Amino acid sequence: METVTTLARLRPATDALRTSGSLALVPTMGALHEGHLTLVREAREKADHVAVSIFVNPRQFGPNEDLDAYPRQMARDSALLEAEGVALLWAPPPDEVYPKGYATNISVEGVSSGLCGGDRPGHFDGVATVVCKLFNQVRPDLAFFGEKDWQQLAVIRRMARDLDLTRPHVDAIHGVPIVREADGLAMSSRNAYLSAEQRAIAAALPRAMSGAIAEMRGGMAVKTALRELSATLLAAGFDSVDYAEVRTGADLIPSVEADPENRLFVAARIGGTRLIDNRALG
Structure with a gap:
């Protein structure tokens, strides 16, 4: 597994993978659990190569939320992904994703209203913005997201459709059913x-x-x-x-x-x- 932290290296790395088949992306914020690994396995079944991103996105956290406390376990996560046969880990620092002077925001109306969108103002703008950037950076053929964050999945699907980020009539964004603990609690x-x-x-x-x-x-x-x-x-x-x-x-x-x-x-x-x-x- 190749670990990439700069856009300058990411583009040739993904281009090389695409020469020998399709490429799937599994976006994550790390602190991986069995739910994330299920996404990776689903991606491996449907694509020739799998890329996983680990990026704790500051733009989707509110001012009183847990950005600083959010678990970061890069060494452990990297080992788990390598064991699953992931080809590429995209793990950029914040200033690689949002360079100095960054001023663009993506807002998806309708499906972002209410539920978590009501309780976490600006959250889904941050989600849509970073996922759009990840799609443009990695340029995957397929992308995989967990259904636990159902509203997030709806926002991403609408954003991808509206901005023509996927080919027409192709189901490129896959929702994967929730993985639960033995007592039924959704993994998180x-x-x-x-x-x-x-x-x-x-x-x-x-x-x-x-x-x-x-x-x-x-x-x-x-x-x-x-x-x-x-x-x-x-x-x-x-x-x-x-x-x-x-x-x-x-x-x-x-x-x-x-x-x-x-x-x-x-x-x-x-x-x-x-x-x-x-x-x-x-």
Whole structure:
């Protein structure tokens, strides 16, 4: 595996890979877990070569968020990726991605509204901007993202379509199903922030979501099921619930229908840790 930290070296490295087949990109912020490695394996099945980026993107963190505390484990992550057969690791420093005088921002309307977009102003502008830059830097044929960040995936798909970053009628952006712990909690780098007591509480999130979906499918009004879901999480020990909503799967339009194509989205906090999850109602 080749590790590249400058654009000057990245371009010839990716050009060389493309001479012998297709290239997939798995963008990450590092602190890799089995969810990330699942993305890598999916990419290896569908492309001849896999590139992974590790970049803790400062533009998607708010002023009071965990940019400085976000786990950075480059040596460990590099070893994991090499063991998975990754061809190239793109690990630029911040000033390589955002050089002095950088002044461009990408904003995706509609799908970025509400949910995490409401709780984290500017977050999805930072996501869209850095992913657009990564696509232009690596120029992959395919890209892979986890469905745990479903709203992020919707933003990236819309941005790529609107800016003609992928070929027309080609499904170049692949969403990969959520990888979960044995107790159902969605894998996340931020799970490492949880104490043992908080981790036990966190397991209530997937259970409460499954219960709410069962209630909705059994005929309970969506709004009632969402109120009960929030109350269940608070009773279990969560400190707050940022949102519990049902939205359409593709366009993320709020809905009060228990349509199988709709999804349940939840964000809740334990101490300083914010956990998100989503599930299809069908």
